[in-house]
Amino acid sequence: MSGPAVPTSAAHTAHRPPHLENTELTGGPWRRWRDVNRAVSLPLARAWLERSGNLDNLRTAAGEGDAPYRGPVYMDSDVYKVLESAAWELRYAADPGLAEFVEDTVGLLERAQGDDGYLDSHYQVAKPGERYTRLVDSHELYCAGHLAQAAVAAHRAGLGAAPRLLGVAERFARHLAEVFLDDGEGPGLDGHPGIETALVELYRVAGEERHLALASALVERRGRGLVGPHRHGARHRQDHLPVREAPAVTGHAVRSLYLEAGIVDVAAETGDTTLLRTSARRWADMVATRTSLTGGLGSRQVGEVFGERYELPPDLSYNETCASAASIQWSWRLLLATGHTRYADLIERTLYNAFAAARSADGRTYYKGNPLQRRPDHAEAVGDPRCRDAWFFSACCPPAVTRLVASLEHYALTASGHAGVPTLHLQQYAPLTLTARLAGGRVGLRTETDYPWRGEVAVTVTETPEEPWALALRVPPWSTRTFLDTPEGKDLAVTPDPDGYAVVRRTWRPGDTVTLRLDMTPRLTLPHPRIDAVRGCAAVERGPLVYCFEQADQPDGVAVDDLALPRDAVFEEVAHTDLDGLGPTVTLRTRAAAVTGAHEAGLPYRTLGGPHADDTRGAVTATAVPYFQWDNRGDGAMRVWTPLIDG
């Protein structure tokens, strides 16, 4: 059983996803998210595909109806993403309704596909004869990519329909190779990347070298104007510079992130370390200058772009849910390529904050944009809603959530031959049991933890080869005082190795336990001085979780927008087993101030040293909750970045 992004044995990567058997999430938020995924979100998603016309579009393309085309040009991609979600889900337990959806949809796709392998209901139904004529916006290859990813998922999940779905995806991919590989540069480049990583994954599953060659060509052709003109310009479509030269991520965030995932996949399979380094350099620059504290990416709603360096407004940032998912995909590939924990650190930050906040606790509604602040009135919302919605005209985000949640446990571990010793790296901490195939043999593990609510992670070896192997535990950078209990000793102070791991290398026996103790003391986090939008503020974090102040938790009469925190705030941790239907959580209480501002001459400005009234301040107790659980209890004000008293 394997998950997303599994390099071939010939690939140049420091780590690999271990082959897993009998994986079971036994509790914690990951399990909760997956249970909601199956019970609520996927049935709703299937209903929305019917209601919004996605499936009717394909039926018309298959000649099985005459419904006119509905929705944006990339409606097919939503079908593929739900298919992919279903494929991953069906590994855990049977679900006749879900299995039937897969069977039916695969059949529909087979019938809708053209004889030459082309498949895109928008162009087949609404714009016959115009295929590949407006690639800057058409999403034809983007949709093909999601088709391929669904097929790869079905294959890795061992579904019965997998060969047929792979057949559809391969026929389309071979058609694409004829058009875009055999005929010079072909008609151009898709304005929305995504096909690149999908073709590499298809190559990994199907073995067809031309899939990799096409992925590589599409990556290398960027930056030469082949996307075609667009009103937002070439930067917006990542077509302003060749990928080997571009110093930074630019333009539309999701497009940029999907492209980077493809670049790393191509580099891994071709062994092109120069290409890999350019992507890793952009990743580091993005993290240093364009990443919200929650891991969210994309500072502007207009154009859905990254924005400038350090442009990170908490209220207006877009932080699209798809960008969070795409960021995790890119980081995962860099983690495999390099083995460095920095990539798993960002996955964790993004997953537990920007990504997990996108869906409501009940699994029914979604944010596309994930701001870090909502003001009390939020009546001026236009365009994207400022509350979660059940579905969207452009519905890319909901199935981006379901497909990642359905494959979550695959991001928990990597394997390597670290220093010549077979090593299992625990990248993320969740209660689970599993059996993994290491170079030395089968390893069984049972991880028991109340993470992210508590910092203890107990890993018990339940099955082991006789030869020594190493267990490497990622030490998150926020845990500055970390301890380890091993069979050799207790309370060992941890200094991570250069790649960020606490490594226990030994000959194991079943029953041996290693316990990692991470420091979960709540902390105040300050922004870099160039982040103008949150100057003079701090954020509350605890372990991997970013906290926020929601109006629902504050005392009567205390507005979230008036709160200010002392620099020496001490937080009282209060555990809840199920706070208002959110499930388990830990809230944080602290003394704070409520500030009342003064106006001068009717304006919200006053002269320093002028004859104005001063701001006034009163003592209050403020309560913070994890950001990922926000907006499940009414639509009041929320803020992550909170003013510090006197800056």
Added chain:
Amino acid sequence: MSGPAVPTSAAHTAHRPPHLENTELTGGPWRRWRDVNRAVSLPLARAWLERSGNLDNLRTAAGEGDAPYRGPVYMDSDVYKVLESAAWELRYAADPGLAEFVEDTVGLLERAQGDDGYLDSHYQVAKPGERYTRLVDSHELYCAGHLAQAAVAAHRAGLGAAPRLLGVAERFARHLAEVFLDDGEGPGLDGHPGIETALVELYRVAGEERHLALASALVERRGRGLVGPHRHGARHRQDHLPVREAPAVTGHAVRSLYLEAGIVDVAAETGDTTLLRTSARRWADMVATRTSLTGGLGSRQVGEVFGERYELPPDLSYNETCASAASIQWSWRLLLATGHTRYADLIERTLYNAFAAARSADGRTYYKGNPLQRRPDHAEAVGDPRCRDAWFFSACCPPAVTRLVASLEHYALTASGHAGVPTLHLQQYAPLTLTARLAGGRVGLRTETDYPWRGEVAVTVTETPEEPWALALRVPPWSTRTFLDTPEGKDLAVTPDPDGYAVVRRTWRPGDTVTLRLDMTPRLTLPHPRIDAVRGCAAVERGPLVYCFEQADQPDGVAVDDLALPRDAVFEEVAHTDLDGLGPTVTLRTRAAAVTGAHEAGLPYRTLGGPHADDTRGAVTATAVPYFQWDNRGDGAMRVWTPLIDG
């Protein structure tokens, strides 16, 4: 000679625009802006109307060509706004080219107008038979409003073509009354206000009561869903609440501001003080919570909306040029209605900052959006440009500049019977000579000043009736130490009266001079604590001018984005007669710090009290220039709000 918004003698207003003769701006920025208007901007605007298709659209409507319709639906309004600009301009001096443009265009409009009075080239050419069927977006009444305003300007300017243009406007207005007044609610309400104030102005000129009745009806019908559904919702189109109940400006800023101007005009002519108070209340709330330091309005590019209370991002605020112009129109009407200087204060702030910054010093290019910060790279611009542009697909802003600049001196004075004495109120200070008709007789004035560069304003009476009258000088709230020299005494400390004026009431003789001395000491301005986006920052102001730090003026190697100001900053004032083609200016130099921020774990965040490197700070000298002169010397970084050292 009169200007925009002249109430009838029956109107209920505290002040009135005095009837002026022989007005002449003798220098200063107003004169400079108007000279550029005539020499550069208006010829370019006329060329753009030809090049963009605005005039061709009307020719096709007139049956004089077959050019297909080009541009957005409101292309006619740009023609009307350039016509209005030309009308005001032609009062000052002959200009055969401009006069010919007016004559030709009036003729074209006469020929394009339908027999029933309807005139809208978009609907006549591109959508025949669909008039009034999509009022939420059609701008049909909005365009009619700009036609009326052009006709009123031509009339007040005494142009030869005025009767013909008034005829076109009146025929259209009578047609509108038949459709929207005689037939119940008619087809609905225009999604873009503007017609309301225009109809009142047309009523003032033409005397037709039905124009006023229709304006009043269109105002009162708001808030009842008559605009029709729009994806941005009823708030965006000011149709969520009746205007008598709405507590705050909402939605699309320009739409909201135009509507308010119409509300005040209707209230003035009908004597409806309740209606007036609702608008004044919204104005006060807008000023207190949604106004940029520059007077700019509209915090979000998406939807071009006001945004939430205190949502005032310096970098992302839209602050549309049209909103600045519309704000001045609303404030001018409230100033006339109430006589209170607070409205003239906002006019001044808006005029010298948000509005004046919109056009380049050479008169050739414009901003639509007027942010208070530009980061060094600004490569991520999408949608609206982050540099000025020569013209726009949606070209509302350039002619909004030319028409206001062409009528600027009319905002300088009001007249009243203040406390039973004929009073001339100087609302704005510019070097000019004029003769005004007061209740008591003709008054001649010569104002000599180097304002806004210096705070001395010398007003000499050149002609006077024998009876006493009063000269009332607005005292801006930023001048906290203000002195007056009068024939009765020198260095009199000024305490403004409750309406904000320094009043000199006496019997005058020709040659009498009053000199007002305003305090132009540079000052640091702090934001209200609820303005999250500029917390911990200060802005530099001097007199009515907001200053900014542009990269061009800083020492080599000192980035604007690294600057921080001491709370006790002292500014050295440096006067220039022509700084790099900007014309006269005063720059401000101060000691400051350059801050270099530290990163932790690759992210732009760090733990308070954690083991990170601290930010470092070096001493530098920083130079600020008036914001309205920014971006005339390269496209580097700019910021108005600058961090204070240690918040």
